[in-house]
Amino acid sequence: MKKNNIYYNTKIESLLKAYPNSKFFLITDDNLFSLYQNFLTTTFANVDLSITTIPEGEKAKTIKEYQRVVELLIKAEIRRNDVIVAFGGGVVGDLAGFVAATILRGVTFINIPTTLLAMVDSALGGKVGINSEAGKNLIGAFKNADKIIVNEQFLKTLPQQELINGYGEIVKAAFISDRTIFSLLTDDQPSLKLIKKVQKVKLALVKSDYFDKNKRQYLNFGHSFAHAIEKESNYQVPHGYAVFQGMEIALKIGMVLKITTPSDLRLLEKYFSLYQIKPYQKPYFKLLKYLKNDKKNTQELTTLILIKERALIKTMKEVELDELLSLASEL
Template sequence: MSAVVNVPLGERAYDVHVGRGLLAQAGDLVGPLLARPRVFVVTESRVAALHLASLRTGLGVEAPALELPPGEGTKDWVNVIRVVEWLLDQRAERGDVVVALGGGVIGDLAGFAAAILRRGVRFVQVPTSLLAQVDSSVGGKTGINTRHGKNLVGAFHQPSLVLADVDVLDTMPPRDFLSGYGEVVKYGLLGDAAFFGWLEANGPALRGDADLRVEAVRHSVQMKADIVARDETEQGDRALLNLGHTFCHALEAATGYSDRLLHGEGVAVGCALAFALSARLGLCAQEDPSRVRAHLQAMGMVRNLAEIPGDLPSAEALLDLMGQDKKVLAGRLRFVLARGIGAAFVTDAVPAEDVLAILRAG
């Protein structure tokens, strides 16, 4: 089972291939993009040990690789400079292709390096995590973190191709796989109640069933492609993709961008909090937050603040961290809330005392 989702952006349109065995087909898929038989691979050490040899075999061209340390801490100024200087050392030309082999950290970092190298070179996303396959590899958001917060420096730079090989997900640790699922469930919650129902029925079997993984990734990517096509640079509809993220980014900052809370776990908790806030404001049925948390529990995922290891800052301090979010506009914090499952919308009309009450309740 395989599928191709097109991201229709005019001259910058590209295909997202979703299926099994795509690393072995990389030469046929990436080859038409190449001006010469050479690509430049940016990856991280854990992924390289598992998949770099297979990718090189599949590509069938010269593929020097830079291996970076794993983890969110890699997505910083130091490493974007390291990637750019390495590409220049390798004499990467403007017509060449950079291949990002890894999860969201590598995709964001390598994509940003490609965006600023020689004022923009092409890059191909080969996402190796569920989170990257369904979210960060599609849509052209690239960037790094700073001491002020997450993803505050970056550029919109669309990939030329995305290869989402669901077979590589077999090597993911269970916790990392579930972290990626936090982004999958987000799509159902923000705009497709039927998809959320499908996930309630099939979510627990995803890890062991490749065909179900293909469908979950395909559906998520199609939803994102549709939204990106309408709003590439997040002036309107694309903000819906941030469901759960305002809470998530504050929680990630509060936990030091560490293994205490993985990104997708933060998204899942953030979605639960967003629905709790929506119910508190009378926007959705009181049963909706319970349904969201029940599904997260069925998947074995973090559902609330109390389940995050270690101490968290006060509700007031978390609200202050939210103020650093990219979605702040004219000093007003924008939230993605919901009128029901599959019916998200963006608003800045959220009283601070209600947010604090939700944070205190966890």
């Protein structure tokens, strides 16, 4: 990842001057386009701009939608020196980034995250991709954004649910690496200080393990279960809410293994109460079939991230995980 490629509260127009001979292909979702059409028209007024919209939500991260977008851009005569811009949350960034990574074997990518979740997590680290019928983010690539433009003004229009989605990733970062983050968490608008502190956690792990073979996997705390919960619900459970539920399951498994202390579970429950998150209601073993396709698994082993003061990696056989899930459900 390029150093110093994150820009805070910077005028987008000034950053576009770095690409004087490029056409800009902006990808956003239908809802954001209706909210920000005038803003986008004004911001990109002095460049050659083409806008493509996609459906809102995870239903856009499909092979069919990916192909539709690629074909539209090819028909619009995109060239290798052009720039794809993502304007939106995690779904928009994932899909647009994957298009940028693959069309013409790769073009320049700019990410303008508009949600808290994207600002603190999905816009960072270079992972882009789409879902398969078997699970979430199973088709993808590594593609660093040339520029990531973080502007606090976009957070002011977010509904509470979208803020809570981001808080799931923020609480995760606090558990795995920096517990001073907890002191900055409230139910108010997040501060730029908080955003930067959470970004620092992710960027440090990405720098140490870009291709996700070791310590970068700490960032998946709660996510194996979260992705299973999302898939089981046909993506009706928002990602951040699923992360909260997934962290609870992971902490309980850690308690069964006598790795995690009950105080950590009580700490998480504090944020369940603050953000009005409901625990996962079904027996945990029902998630097992969705865990089989998790990207972090190797051969017959399932990889989980557990907490012992900070994060650690634990691998286990499916039969062992099945038993642990049953025991954890009883806590």
